[in-house]
Amino acid sequence: DRCGFGEVIFGEGKSAELITRIIQTQLDAQQHALVTRLDNTTAAQVRRCFEHAFYNPLAHTLRVGQLECPAAQQLDIEQVDQIPHVGVVTAGSTDQHVAEEAIETLFWMGIPFRRFDDIGVAGPARLMASVPQLQKADALVVVAGMEGALPSVVSGHVAVPVFAVPTSVGYGANLGGLTPLMGMLSSCTANVAVVNVDAGFKGGYLAGLVVSRIQHATTKTSD
Amino acid sequence: DRCGFGEVIFGEGKSAELITRIIQTQLDAQQHALVTRLDNTTAAQVRRCFEHAFYNPLAHTLRVGQLECPAAQQLDIEQVDQIPHVGVVTAGSTDQHVAEEAIETLFWMGIPFRRFDDIGVAGPARLMASVPQLQKADALVVVAGMEGALPSVVSGHVAVPVFAVPTSVGYGANLGGLTPLMGMLSSCTANVAVVNVDAGFKGGYLAGLVVSRIQHATTKTSD
């Protein structure tokens, strides 16, 4: 299983030297590396040490690799309809950076996905227009802040696992993201699972695993 | 202003004697009485003392009166379209008892209303079908438990004040209603105001006040 997913590196509070060392170990083991929660300055230092490194300043992630595994290889997001894929949904433009972390994780895993941006409950028409496409995905990542109502609303329209990612966007009663977190856990629909506040990485990884399982199963079957 | 709204009696923890005494004072002052959070046993004792008393066992409310004021007089709920009125909305059947408290309050105030039952986000088709009628109301009371997403969703379709009532229906992360409470306060739509957990009475009273102001204004104008 030489192209399996390696351990993701939590960048917060780690020095550039330490991160560089861990990445090199992973590359030596034929794995692509993914660093999350990495600030601009440290990223710049780390990037200098590798040829194939991509830093996403919105997501605060760094991907390193260029191996023979499919990961980190751009897929055609517009034509994912016919293949197993993840849908990544945001409520508003303030949720974008968390969705980007999910998307970087999917790139790193080599899992196809489609984006649905800014379809929150404040503008119900945009959401309704997306429903047919949402129903094509095999797993959804739904990112929402403030009251976090979107995963409940979206999950009512689909029959796949919905990985809800609460964000810390909001103020006062939002409680730094705890309110949407608790709300998503209390969802009245059955197909919503929840990850930590702002944990775009986890949402993407879990949805990616679902599609990965389907890929494995169909590969085995078609053999 | 002889037919104004009197003070509502909070029944919890009060003896039948005390409640009876307060009601009598209000009747003497030409006011209808409304008692909330009154258990069956105490209600039975109080009811014996008055001729025109109605106990709603679901809402745990008691209305007493039969004066010349319009309050407590049944209005035609089906044909409210043409007159200023309140819409009372529930997410699921478990929210019914809180909505009933709002409705009893509206009866007591003599304010017309229309009900929208069981149109929560788990079944989006039922909600969409109600939108045209929801848009006819001058104020809405929206009752919802679990994650409390419904007020956000409903308010995106209307341009009137929405009084959101969180309920303690749910478990774990619902935190006895605090999660929908906090969620409603964090709503990404602008027209949602919130009252206490299970406070159907307050939701009904506030929405009733809005319609009452409109009634006053149009009466004055048409004079």
Place this chain on the structure above:
Amino acid sequence: DRCGFGEVIFGEGKSAELITRIIQTQLDAQQHALVTRLDNTTAAQVRRCFEHAFYNPLAHTLRVGQLECPAAQQLDIEQVDQIPHVGVVTAGSTDQHVAEEAIETLFWMGIPFRRFDDIGVAGPARLMASVPQLQKADALVVVAGMEGALPSVVSGHVAVPVFAVPTSVGYGANLGGLTPLMGMLSSCTANVAVVNVDAGFKGGYLAGLVVSRIQHATTKTSD
């Protein structure tokens, strides 16, 4: 309904470019724009792009427009007695910036209002002197920090909806505004609805909607 209220833009975390683009879309659709939670620097950049733009540094809001709709047109606050209007109340001078956000929203909506400043419970005489004027308003926005007692006290004197706005002014047990928030939700008076901590915008918008409904109703009636 060409002069209806557009969607308000939540400025926090948005770039000047993004905000400018959204405003332009709204102006093209014949709507005045209102941006909230906008810091000085971003505001300065956005303002440069529009002829009729007003930034309120206390409220951190930006209004853009100059269309034929009545909004954003100054009304005579001193002589509102005879027309439907909102009352905006503050407990102390530290609550001022939140009240300003409410007031900017009312300007944007074109809704008349009257201010009642610094009438908190620590100085009961000032409050008592304001009661006759408070009773003239059709809806009240009451802004208070620390323990947030003012909405309860004010609402005992009036018979209209009171939209309570807790502020994060205070320390320790104030819990960043959660204590007045919870207190206002627990109010022993029936006519208090609550919005999020520091959400002057929501308080103003909801009270403005009440007056707007009355305006509509009286216009229809007098036709």
Place this chain on the structure above:
Amino acid sequence: DRCGFGEVIFGEGKSAELITRIIQTQLDAQQHALVTRLDNTTAAQVRRCFEHAFYNPLAHTLRVGQLECPAAQQLDIEQVDQIPHVGVVTAGSTDQHVAEEAIETLFWMGIPFRRFDDIGVAGPARLMASVPQLQKADALVVVAGMEGALPSVVSGHVAVPVFAVPTSVGYGANLGGLTPLMGMLSSCTANVAVVNVDAGFKGGYLAGLVVSRIQHATTKTSD
């Protein structure tokens, strides 16, 4: 200091035998005994063992004694104006049992007091009428549930220490009394100190101590 105040017995969870034994020790030491949080059944068992015992079923307290000290000796509450005394204030009738615990404590201490019942903020006229008498007291105990606004309001009218006692009366956002507790601690007036939820005993004891200090001082001076 033979007539000083003994240790008060916390009755909850203690057996009748244990309580009886502690009371006897106190009587032997020439002290009156006060037991708080004592349920009816245990109280009945304990009472049988002593000649001079008074159980207050509302306060759930038991006083035992009949010694030569002034404590437990009824004072003329109506004519306290001329002597140092405590004022005991309640917001509503549901706060009564907590006020009773304060009052039993004052009886046990032999400290004069005057009651002010049901003068909460929902009925501002009753409060205003009491102000002249409230200003006669040397210390106040103010008992209030729900949002707990009363101590802030009352303290604005007096220049003595106000001991605020939050009660667990309320629901939802009241959080079992934590909301009024936090609110009272955040009071915008300077002369409010707070004790635990439902701790009528502590409120009464502290206010009683203030008056006790004054009694001592004046006795010494007049000697």
Place this chain on the structure above:
Amino acid sequence: DRCGFGEVIFGEGKSAELITRIIQTQLDAQQHALVTRLDNTTAAQVRRCFEHAFYNPLAHTLRVGQLECPAAQQLDIEQVDQIPHVGVVTAGSTDQHVAEEAIETLFWMGIPFRRFDDIGVAGPARLMASVPQLQKADALVVVAGMEGALPSVVSGHVAVPVFAVPTSVGYGANLGGLTPLMGMLSSCTANVAVVNVDAGFKGGYLAGLVVSRIQHATTKTSD
């Protein structure tokens, strides 16, 4: 999609009559019914109305059906190795009733599963012995109370989505299940998604959906 999964009925607080009526509607629509959080007494009343009804007193669930769809049909749990299936894991015997709710949901969905009982961190040997079998499952439901460490530990050994179900088993710092809930959300491993406290139903449903997606995909492929 005639054999799709219907809406699950939340039994708490619903009358036997209401539940019976909803079940009948689902049977008429050719769907198996599943009721959760149903107490013994109500279950007995409902069961009388249907021929093929199974009540699980540990899980507090009721399944009704006997249609031509595969659901509710017992699968050979011992020989699931070769087919896509769910693993259901418990930390200790006190977590059993929550796991039973997950299992009943899987029966109702017709999804194969294997159980792993009592392999919590207090006895590390039992857990290590189960690892080879755990790695055969396509999705895991891990039920744990107290500190809820098990999902973190288990997920370190597998590469599939782990749906963690915190239980309210514990006392004090367990906070009614909130502590394991928060802990699971903070998991240092990437493949843990979380559902509400005691929500065995949701854990089972989500894991079942993953296997269901794989079944669909392989069916399509092998066609």
Place this chain on the structure above:
Amino acid sequence: DRCGFGEVIFGEGKSAELITRIIQTQLDAQQHALVTRLDNTTAAQVRRCFEHAFYNPLAHTLRVGQLECPAAQQLDIEQVDQIPHVGVVTAGSTDQHVAEEAIETLFWMGIPFRRFDDIGVAGPARLMASVPQLQKADALVVVAGMEGALPSVVSGHVAVPVFAVPTSVGYGANLGGLTPLMGMLSSCTANVAVVNVDAGFKGGYLAGLVVSRIQHATTKTSD
């Protein structure tokens, strides 16, 4: 009552201009002014406008005055034994700045006091040595952070009101001062009343009021 205590000015978030204006109004009314929570920069600006102004940089307070009233006049702290006075107690040197706020308030009120520094429970010998002097005070202000055990310990040795001031000194489980706050409210001794976290001003003011009442009473008596 020309020398009574004026309203204290909460300096946080107020401009130098506003503060200067309020102080001038108070001086005109023959009152000394006290401003709390005033940062160095604003204080410097305000001080320039008045002749008799004292800024305490540790307490962050400013006192302004030089009238014929006794306030703000230094008293002999070493020889307070024979006169009614306040005791101000700290647990450790990190609590000093909060105690300074209490002391500045007492200076402003003209109330005699004695300090007891650094006698926390970690060094029990220092506390025991202070007991005889602690018992001389008529009211105590006890300032403590971390777990806030000191007020409970001190109050067991005296028979006067103890005003406990929790501080935000500590980390983690200290919860920004909420832990000592809650602990002090739960004190097993009867004579502890509590004020907000870091509210040295309130602790000093309340203890000062007790001594002020005694001064009044003895003055009246000795007449």
Place this chain on the structure above:
Amino acid sequence: DRCGFGEVIFGEGKSAELITRIIQTQLDAQQHALVTRLDNTTAAQVRRCFEHAFYNPLAHTLRVGQLECPAAQQLDIEQVDQIPHVGVVTAGSTDQHVAEEAIETLFWMGIPFRRFDDIGVAGPARLMASVPQLQKADALVVVAGMEGALPSVVSGHVAVPVFAVPTSVGYGANLGGLTPLMGMLSSCTANVAVVNVDAGFKGGYLAGLVVSRIQHATTKTSD
């Protein structure tokens, strides 16, 4: 290591049959059994199955055994001075049942101990009198409710590990034991470690382990 400590059985929510089966397995393995949190009824059923079983109704524990190991063998508590032993301390009589759980655990481990009852901070003289004996113990278990100040106070007098056990005795701000829990964790002394609310078993077990290590070490050395 045939006489080592077995796994303790958490009795809450387990059937008599299950508990009996686990005990039998332990006896077969030559271990004494200890069941905690066992109610009277279940205990009675279990006890019937074993010859040497002791149920402590205050502690809600059951010990089973009579093997050749020293455990469960009564030691002379009065003369422990010369041997390594644990000190078990309570603040008041309401903490007794939690201390009993600690003591039963020590009996089961065969570890000598001495009790210090009712030496809480409300009566400082009793505590001071115990200090010389407290200083003889090798580890302390200190049980306290309400504000939980006792471990801080006691630990200031000794130089051994203090295992603090908060209890849920108290009301309001005690928060079901969370306040003393948090207070003990914030202790200003360095030698306090904390276990869960009411976890007498854990306190006793940990202190017992310390003494057990010392016993081992001295045995090895003296060989």
Place this chain on the structure above:
Amino acid sequence: DRCGFGEVIFGEGKSAELITRIIQTQLDAQQHALVTRLDNTTAAQVRRCFEHAFYNPLAHTLRVGQLECPAAQQLDIEQVDQIPHVGVVTAGSTDQHVAEEAIETLFWMGIPFRRFDDIGVAGPARLMASVPQLQKADALVVVAGMEGALPSVVSGHVAVPVFAVPTSVGYGANLGGLTPLMGMLSSCTANVAVVNVDAGFKGGYLAGLVVSRIQHATTKTSD
């Protein structure tokens, strides 16, 4: 007991002058000094005043001394197997600075220890490999952030007291370290005691005390 452990100095918020003065007093009393939570700048100032001072910038601690006592004397960490010693365990590299504080404390106490770095649950193989060595220690300090599962897992493998130190490493549901704190307190294993968030000092001190007791006992015995 001339070489006993002195009081540790809490450096946060103290001036260099004050710290220098306290250190000098301790040196004069023949004690080594340890200052915790000391920032770089203050440390530099203090260090200048003493000859033998060591600042650990990771731990933010300063040790001062060079007396004839064994403390602060480096021990051979690799060969601790045969002597009583502490094991210091971390889950990941982000926990390092807290472990360093524990280690500095052990150096200051002169207690031997062995480190186990980065053996958290995300990589179960590394943990399993360490078990034989972990079982050699007489007490363990286990430092972990995020969900804090490691102490539960480690304690299942040993029979000595485990002092768990939660860290504030994490985000969202980690709640600044409160989630691992609460989780460790809820541990399903019996031998875990907990200290405050990030309190490496306390963990090291307590574990050091256990070993110190053993050293004393064996010294006495071997005499």
